[in-house]
Amino acid sequence: MTTNTVQTIAQQSRAASRHLAYASESTRNLALAKMAEALESVRQQVLDVNAQEIVKARDDGQSEAMVKRLTIDDKTFNYMLSRLKKVAQLPDPLNRILTGHTNSARLRVYKKSVPLGVIGIIYESRPNVTTDAAGVCIKSGNAVILRGGSEALQTNTILTDAMIAGAVSAGLPEHAIQIIRTPGHEAVGELLKMDEYIDVLIPRGGKGLIKRIAEGTRIPVIKHYDGICHLYLAADADPEQAVALAVNSKCQSVQVCNALETLLVDSACAAQLLPLLQAAFAENGIELRGCEQTQKLLPGVTPAIEEDWHTEYLAPILSVKIVDGIQQAIDHINHYGSGHTDGIVTQSLSMARQFEEQVDSASVMINASTRLSGGGDYGLGSVVGISTDKLHVRGPVGPDELTTYKWVAYGDGHLRG
Incomplete structure (x- = not known):
């Protein structure tokens, strides 16, 4: 793909963003509904093409974890549609008056929410990101440029073309949603140069991808590096609840960013809880790597080394x-964590509050699984990622997080004295 082609896409997105900025809430919500209808009409085509790409991925030696992330079945497709419908039901993130006042000279001043403009999404393997990203961006009045991985190029293209048709039928500009349709790294390199037209980049994928994007562009990047998530079982933790929460946090889906990676157990309850935890994790095929004290209570457990406390496994391994x-x-947690999601299990309100106040993470879970941190359970519908940054956004990135603001002043011939 040539520089001119990527530049044209970026220019078209910038022009479309100007129209999206003043598109009404009803128009944007209608577009989301039409996008869902258009996706339903190509369901079988998507499933067929995705099945072909899965075969190719396996033939190319891709891991089963990668194949799982790549796969769309009817259940996944229904989930994708439901996220679009959910985001349409959210309150309008635009044109909200954030603050305002009338000064002593009767000048009316207020701050209102507006779109960021053009969002570039660069992602690997997961075709559901295609629909999530488009949905969140349209809801928040932003134009979006999608660049998915080559392993799902045809699936992503069919999904995008359907959504474009749906959005246009609702009255949105043709280039509100665009996708880069060629494989290879050249187009990504060109996209990173488009700081004149693109306001924010959001990479979704491994740490290597995110690092390359962040270091290779002058465009602001919303980053999500590691998900080194912790759960602390306090001295007063209810044993049954503690085991259930630890197992769910780790085992419900080991390859996702809010899965538990390090379990911290208070020394006051370790002798009681660790054998129960060991048995529960063994049933789920989880390898435990323990500190010296853990090894004494659980003979035969794999010794943990310093690197384990720094590691996001995304695999059936848990450090204790x-x-x-x-x-x-x-x-x-504050030393080794990545600022993603960390939780405590306790019956003490004062300990819960101390944990909440002192743990420096985007999501803090009190007696709840780390797997609950995210757009769906937070009521955001679709999200385009989870940010471990603090600027511009932190945590799940939904429609509200893809807005900025402008100041407006209404006068009546007011002059500066």
């Missing part, structure tokens, strides 16, 4: 550390 009290747990 015994800590002396809540402060040591908090200090461990």
